[in-house]
Amino acid sequence: MTESKRLKIGEGKISGYLSIFLAIICLGTTVCAYFPEYLTTSDFRQLYNPNRIKWIFLFVLLASFGFALTSFILSKKTKLGFFGILIIAGSIFLATGLPEYENIESKSFTIGMDWLLIDILISSIVFIPIELFLPKRPHQTKFHEEWRTDLIYFIISHLLIQVSGVLIKLPAELLFSNLGLSNLQSWVQGIWFVPQLFLALFISDLFQWTAHYFFHKTPYLWRFHSIHHSIKEIDWLAGSRLHFVDLIGVRAFSFIPLYVLGFSPSVFTTYIIIVSFQAVLAHSNTRISFGFFRYLIVTPQYHHWHHADDPKAFNKNFAIHFPFIDMIFGTYYPIGKAWPESTGLGNVKFPKGFIRQFFFPFVKNPEAENSIKSPSER
Ligand SMILES: [Zn+2]
Numbered sequence: 001m002t003e004s005k006r007l008k009i010g011e012g013k014i015s016g017y018l019s020i021f022l023a024i025i026c027l028g029t030t031v032c033a034y035f036p037e038y039l040t041t042s043d044f045r046q047l048y049n050p051n052r053i054k055w056i057f058l059f060v061l062l063a064s065f066g067f068a069l070t071s072f073i074l075s076k077k078t079k080l081g082f083f084g085i086l087i088i089a090g091s092i093f094l095a096t097g098l099p100e101y102e103n104i105e106s107k108s109f110t111i112g113m114d115w116l117l118i119d120i121l122i123s124s125i126v127f128i129p130i131e132l133f134l135p136k137r138p139h140q141t142k143f144h145e146e147w148r149t150d151l152i153y154f155i156i157s158h159l160l161i162q163v164s165g166v167l168i169k170l171p172a173e174l175l176f177s178n179l180g181l182s183n184l185q186s187w188v189q190g191i192w193f194v195p196q197l198f199l200a201l202f203i204s205d206l207f208q209w210t211a212h213y214f215f216h217k218t219p220y221l222w223r224f225h226s227i228h229h230s231i232k233e234i235d236w237l238a239g240s241r242l243h244f245v246d247l248i249g250v251r252a253f254s255f256i257p258l259y260v261l262g263f264s265p266s267v268f269t270t271y272i273i274i275v276s277f278q279a280v281l282a283h284s285n286t287r288i289s290f291g292f293f294r295y296l297i298v299t300p301q302y303h304h305w306h307h308a309d310d311p312k313a314f315n316k317n318f319a320i321h322f323p324f325i326d327m328i329f330g331t332y333y334p335i336g337k338a339w340p341e342s343t344g345l346g347n348v349k350f351p352k353g354f355i356r357q358f359f360f361p362f363v364k365n366p367e368a369e370n371s372i373k374s375p376s377e378r
């Protein structure tokens with residue numbers, strides 16, 4: 001799709017797409033249930049109860065059916081509701097033949113399909129209404145030019161969660177596993193929950209700032225990070241557009257202090273939830289200003305300035321949790337009430353699609369290719 005198409009209420013298309021989307025989630029859930037040892041992650045499995053998933057499955061199935069009916073009622077022309085029903089029928093057919101739930105064998109390599117399905121469902125429920133009803137750029141829709149590429153980034157990064165988890169932990173484990181840090185770690189774990197969580201967020205953001213800064217300032221690393229800055233129509237889904245080298249590099253570096261200090265499991269889990277949520281929120285296309293909190297925590301407005309196609313904001317606002325980290329390092333852009341006019345890298349051409357973008361930084365220098373602003377200017 002080359003042009004932006006804004007969906008209009010009452011045409012039966014929004015309900016049709018919602019029906020298909022929810023039906024695909026149901027179909028994916030039944031496929032997961034057939035091959036749980038390969039398609040679900042052992043860490044994540046402990047967080048949900050398969051019996052509860054059955055009820056959620058039923059609820060999502062009914063919602064999908066309801067949207068398909070709405071689509072039929074609103075318009076005879078669109079066939080979207082019909083496709084929704086077809087996928088629902090397929091899911092029910094597969095679900096009836098499901099084997100009894102047994103203890104799941106842990107395999108050394110698994111695909112995070114459970115993580116993908118749950119996260120895309122929750123993120124859509126939270127962020128699609130926010131962007132639909134409180135958008136910053138109302139002309140922008142889910143169906144802008146590159147939404148499919150962004151969706152592929154989202155899908156692949158979730159499916160490969162186990163591989164990225166291993167790679168993210170690797171440098172910390174290789175470098176710091178034999179340092180005899182148990183005294184320090186038990187002291188950290190003894191800190192009260194709230195300050196301990198704040199410490200985890202603060203110190204990982206310091207490391208994130210450093211890695212992020214070098215991904216901007218080092219020409220070879222900028223090749224990878226420039227893919228993320230190629231986003232022109234920034235929204236919650238586009239935030240996933242991160243080259244694998246960028247994703248692993250920044251996260252592995254941010255993980256080092258968390259590993260060394262050995263935060264308690266409850267703090268670590270809360271940290272993961274906050275960092276995942278805030279990263280998506282920071283990219284979302286919403287005008288919610290967060291009032292005074294916008295000076296204390298990273299908000300969409302703050303991070304949109306990091307993506308601004310405006311020289312006065314180049315190399316600013318690197319933090320992902322706390323703006324005061326940028327204030328400490330002199331990279332704070334005072335956001336006030338303004339928003340950037342546009343985001344992205346001007347007229348620089350990037351290859352389209354996940355695969356081309358994956359190979360691009362290894363073989364080409366976007367700077368030389370496109371007379372892009374050099375990393376030192378950004
Ligand atoms: Zn950046």
Ligand SMILES: [Zn+2]
Pocket residue numbers: 228239283303307
């Ligand atoms: Zn970003």
